[in-house]
Amino acid sequence: MKSKIWGKYFPTIEFLGNAALILVVTVGGMFVINEKISLGTLVAFNGYMWMIVWPMRLIGWLSNILSQANASAKKIEKIFNEIEEDFKGIELDRIHGSIEFKNVSFKYENEYVLKNINFKIDEGKTLAIMGPTGSGKSTLISLISRFYPIDEGEILIDGINVNDISLNSLRKNISIIFQDTFLFSESVKENIKYGKGNATDKEIINVCKEAQAHDFIMKLPEKYDTLIGERGLGLSGGQKQRLTIARGLLKNAPIIIFDDATSALDMDTEYELLESIYSKEKQNTKIIIAHRISAVKNADEIIFLENGEIVERGNHYELLEQKGKYFEIFKEQFKDFEDLIRDEVI
Numbered sequence: 001m002k003s004k005i006w007g008k009y010f011p012t013i014e015f016l017g018n019a020a021l022i023l024v025v026t027v028g029g030m031f032v033i034n035e036k037i038s039l040g041t042l043v044a045f046n047g048y049m050w051m052i053v054w055p056m057r058l059i060g061w062l063s064n065i066l067s068q069a070n071a072s073a074k075k076i077e078k079i080f081n082e083i084e085e086d087f088k089g090i091e092l093d094r095i096h097g098s099i100e101f102k103n104v105s106f107k108y109e110n111e112y113v114l115k116n117i118n119f120k121i122d123e124g125k126t127l128a129i130m131g132p133t134g135s136g137k138s139t140l141i142s143l144i145s146r147f148y149p150i151d152e153g154e155i156l157i158d159g160i161n162v163n164d165i166s167l168n169s170l171r172k173n174i175s176i177i178f179q180d181t182f183l184f185s186e187s188v189k190e191n192i193k194y195g196k197g198n199a200t201d202k203e204i205i206n207v208c209k210e211a212q213a214h215d216f217i218m219k220l221p222e223k224y225d226t227l228i229g230e231r232g233l234g235l236s237g238g239q240k241q242r243l244t245i246a247r248g249l250l251k252n253a254p255i256i257i258f259d260d261a262t263s264a265l266d267m268d269t270e271y272e273l274l275e276s277i278y279s280k281e282k283q284n285t286k287i288i289i290a291h292r293i294s295a296v297k298n299a300d301e302i303i304f305l306e307n308g309e310i311v312e313r314g315n316h317y318e319l320l321e322q323k324g325k326y327f328e329i330f331k332e333q334f335k336d337f338e339d340l341i342r343d344e345v346i
């Protein structure tokens with residue numbers, strides 16, 4: 001309130017000062033022309049006027065600076081509040097990684113986008129999520145990291161409600177790899193290192209092998225030191241996606257989520273990549289959103305979402321037996337294997 005009043009009056013004071021100066025110079029000039037006062041008197045008078053006007057101008061300038069400082073102070077306060085929020089709640093070290101949804105419903109505005117979602121993934125297991133566009137797949141995974149507060153139900157990680165876990169430690173334990181790739185204008189190695197600042201070269205090479213990126217990196221002019229991005233070498237969509245995946249894997253979080261992150265890869269590369277992700281040696285809990293049957297068939301459980309509801313669930317073979325939506329997609333994607341399907345070999 002105070003600053004609003006200052007902000008209102010200070011520019012007026014500055015304006016009055018400037019107007020008075022112009023008036024004095026104009027009237028004084030006329031007096032000099034008419035020989036009512038000497039030029040020396042006008043110059044001296046003008047000097048005194050400046051001494052009055054200059055502080056008035058400073059007051060106007062000060063008012064601007066003060067309102068800018070006021071706006072900045074509010075922003076700084078907001079950042080401090082967010083940092084404080086990050087550390088509120090239970091600080092967990094490295095979690096085991098079990099995830100449970102209990103009667104979770106969610107809406108962004110008026111309509112429910114997720115309705116009564118229930119599932120449990122034990123630590124180290126894999127859940128795959130399929131469903132048409134807009135069915136709520138990305139929304140479901142964004143709730144695990146608390147990107148939005150939940151309207152109804154509970155999400156538990158290692159049996160603890162995510163609302164009770166500090167945001168900082170919750171997000172430290174989850175790595176989400178998105179479909180959209182973002183690479184900096186830096187070397188391949190530096191781009192991947194964003195996943196873990198102190199990673200060794202060996203760790204970087206290992207995750208690149210896992211992400212099926214090592215072979216193409218070795219063919220680049222400077223291998224891992226090749227500059228990429230806007231100022232460097234252009235890469236294909238699939239190559240960029242593999243680097244983004246390598247970055248996400250490097251964090252080695254107990255929970256890894258792939259949000260349609262393998263869609264730009266050809267089927268064989270996607271299969272190879274996910275095979276190593278599914279491998280039994282991997283202790284991380286995995287959630288994989290994908291559209292190809294080949295990408296989800298090895299998951300421990302597959303859920304099929306439609307209009308925010310789980311309409312089918314089970315492993316690959318159970319879903320084929322249900323002869324529902326999953327089976328329809330399977331038939332569509334494996335047209336060449338119709339004989340095998342008919343003979344119930346697959």
Ligand SMILES: Nc1ncnc2c1ncn2[C@@H]1O[C@H](COP(=O)(O)OP(=O)(O)OP(=O)(O)O)[C@@H](O)[C@H]1O
Pocket residue numbers: 108109113131132133134135136137138139140
């Ligand atoms: N931030 C948001 N605000 C309002 N509505 C949203 C928001 N994000 C998503 N939605 C809506 O929620 C619904 C579910 O979207 P979501 O992105 O979760 O679906 P999806 O299954 O991941 O789709 P896709 O396969 O296209 O990525 C859609 O109707 C979408 O328009």
